[in-house]
Amino acid sequence: MSGHNQFALLRQRRFLPFFIVQGLGAFNDNVYRQAIIGLLFYLGVAESERTLYTNLAPALFILPYFLFSALAGQIAEKLEKSRLIVITTTMEIVIMTLAAVGFLTESLPVLLVALFCTGLQSTLFGPVKYSVLPSVLRPEELTGGNGLVEMGTSMSILTGMIVGGLVFTLAGTHGPIVAATAVIALAICGNLAARMIPKVDAGAPDLKINWNPIPESLAVLRMARKQKSVRNAILGVSWFWFVGTILTAQLPSYAVTNLGGEPTLYIFALALFSVGTGVGSLLCEKLSARTVEIGLVPLGAFGMTAFLLDLYFARAGEATAQGLSVTQFVHQTGSIRIIVDLLGIGLFTGFFVVPLFALIQSRTPKSEMSRVFAALNIQNSGFIVAAAVLGLLTQRLLGWTIPQLFLALAIANAVVAIYIFTIVPEFLMRFLSWVMVRTLYRLRPHGIEGNVPDEGAALLVCNHVSYMDALILSATIPRPVRFVMYYKIFNIPVMRWIFRTAKAIPIAGAREDPALMQRAFDEVDAALAEGELVCIFPEGALTRDGTMAPFKSGVEKILERRPVPVVPMALRGMWSSMWSRRDTRLGRMRVPRRFRATVEVVAAPAVDGHSTDAAALEAQVRTLRGDLA
Structure with a gap:
């Protein structure tokens, strides 16, 4: 055993190449999606048409998760996992080449087709992403390994959004060339790293693949519900995506309307949440003493609720000042409280989700692991869509302000947490112990x-x-x-x-x-x-x-x-x-x-x-x- 903390894994071939691959994949996805938005502004597309594209893009990306997750789970179960990762990263090179054509020709339809294909590639990679960890990590390393993966994913998403958003701002007329070059280069780097992942045996090499997505989707969802603790851990992970989707979707408007900042203040707010999540994910191993400590889940849930409540009371109305830079905002009265709240929400989110992933991995048979994570992806997609729709309806139809939405989210989070801990008392038992x-x-x-x-x-x-x-x-x-x-x-x-x-x-x-x-x-x-x-x-x-x-x-x-x-x-x-x-x-x-x-x-x-x-x-x-x- 090399060392006694999760960072030792970053020096080992069984983990490091995989960590690089998943980080580059998340980074490239977000560079690409933000670069598309940048291209809309570069082309001077009308606001109504721009709104159509910005709402259509997430839908196209997430649609393959509904359609193909069950198939992806079966493929990930049947194939040797490092081979599958190489296949999916090779697909990424082909898809990003198509995306590069879209950038160079300034063709939005081509870019949207490529975006759908990117969602398909992510769908195929999803089940193998978490099912590979129990095969290469010891039980006492699962929490630390998942913490690193969550931290890496969180930071990759954040930096990808920043870099993708700056492509056309900094490159100007060379933006399409820079964007095309970047997405292809990142895909190639991911493929090279994938080829260094050691062999990981298939979970069920004799599995007969069912190509009909509807019955197979129902089958994997039933499989994920067999064990009560796993079923509710999956529910908890999906709830994490629900909370994260509502929160991050409101941050752009919240930063301008309620914090009084420039549009760039949104990135600062998102960075606080992402950094908090990364730190919380990394702290899980220390707090759990290298065990799968699901006692952290109630701590994470109630911490999320506490900081969401305080975020509502910290700034319940609109800001009195407008156009604040990040520096100016930090010097405003009450801003430190908001900064602490955003960091705290992210921190306790890490405490909440990392042990849930480790629990699913530790209690699911390896011959079913990929299909269970495929079911998780299907359910996650539903929760993400529900969060987006609910966030829109509560503001458009009910007239809620963003702080009021945060208050409702805090209350809902407490109710969901109590529900989960009531039907699976093991979570609360582990917390007390x-x-x-x-x-x-x-x-x-x-x-x-x-x-x-x-x-x-x-x-x-x-x-x-x-x-x-x-x-x-x-x-x-x-x-x-x-x-x-x-x-x-x-x-x-x-x-x-x-x-x-x-x-x-x-x-x-x-x-x-x-x-x-x-x-x-x-x-x-x-x-x-x-x-x-x-x-x-x-x-x-x-x-x-x-x-x-x-x-x-x-x-x-x-x-x-x-x-x-x-x-x-x-x-x-x-x-x-x-x-x-x-x-x-x-x-x-x-x-x-x-x-x-x-x-x-x-x-x-x-x-x-x-x-x-x-x-x-x-x-x-x-x-x-x-x-x-």
Whole structure:
């Protein structure tokens, strides 16, 4: 493993060429679209005709997503992925050559045809864009990798819009030549980078392609709905596009009418949102401690709502000044608040969307990944169109101002977030556990990467020190874990809801409740049969004095039925932290001096389940724990 943060991926061939390709693709698309708008002004097209073209262009670009996403998902599933990326970037060269002809001949119909073809090429690239990441990244790298991709996409869109908008402004009469040259050169660079992407195996090479788009679109949409958490993660991503579309579509008019700026102030406002999104995307890995931490999703949702609300109250009416430059705007009273709001909306948007992408990737079978992302693209397209139409109708028919639209968006965002978290309580559960763990402890994982398997069944065995042990372990292990825990701990108020939502398995002693004990062993075996991770605390109870108790035979019963690999783990530093039994119950209720204790989570290489026993595992865990109870 090269380094321990997402930026190390930018030095590795398995990620860097792909990152360059997707960044250049987003950059070139936006250079092209903005250059078309620049050409309209260059040709002196009448405002009514210009409005027609500027509204027609997004529709032509997005139409292929509705028509061909299902086909694109099947192709991405069937073909080796690096080969498909080379094919799509070669298509981009051909399409941009057609676009260059349109610029040089100043033919808007040719440019619009090329724009439709660009949408088609983006449609084919879409499913492979995110389905390739789980094939080249480890589970603990998914959040960081997605953060880099979202940051790169956000920055590429922003810089592409700026560069495309300046082509005709700076080049003057040479604008058509500069635009034609730029789009072809960028397409060629993307194709060259694509040829450096290592081979990535097809998800389903034997898949038989259904060429009928309507039934296949319905089929991939049904496929994406099979698992509730994935289905609602997709809903969350589509909502992100809805919010982003409404917000960015209003920024040009908002910058002039409500901020009192020149048209160029729009770019500044868009840059604030884009930079915030990029920073939020990058921070996800740090905040999640390299796991797929969906607890960040509620944080992102409520943060978006808070800053959207404040943006409404910061400037609810029209600006008193007009024609302000960026510098003049920054020096206006109240402008800092608006700047912070735009940055904050972008920041929490990053927190919201990156874990959702990582969740979809981590819980979707690789043989279905591309088709699930094709379904995501279909749904995204619908939400984008709905956002554009709704934004237009609320202002034209209802007479809403842009700040009022932002207020409605803030309220709608809160309602949608609450809806998602209600039907999938795992999101809120992970948020609560994330807040508790990050507030109470400083975690230091060792050996998790490489020792806890990336896929397949395994049994994790660990010493048992405090009531928070399960939450500590789940915060450091990239994959979901089914914890077996003493039923009295499972039934602690508040914690019970968290444990039940996390699908923990309550267990009792043979003398206390033999039926519950048997159900627990049956559930453990079923989970292992499904290829899940199961964690048990073989001591059977919390330590009362900081020392480890002998491991009980339950671990041997589990392995006798299903001898899966066993990963020895140890918690170090928990005895001197909150919620251990070091103090009396009253003492545990106080905020003690060991608040924010440093806790180490250590894992050893997996051992063969056929050849180990409770005593051997106990010895390994004792060695891992060392003197730091």
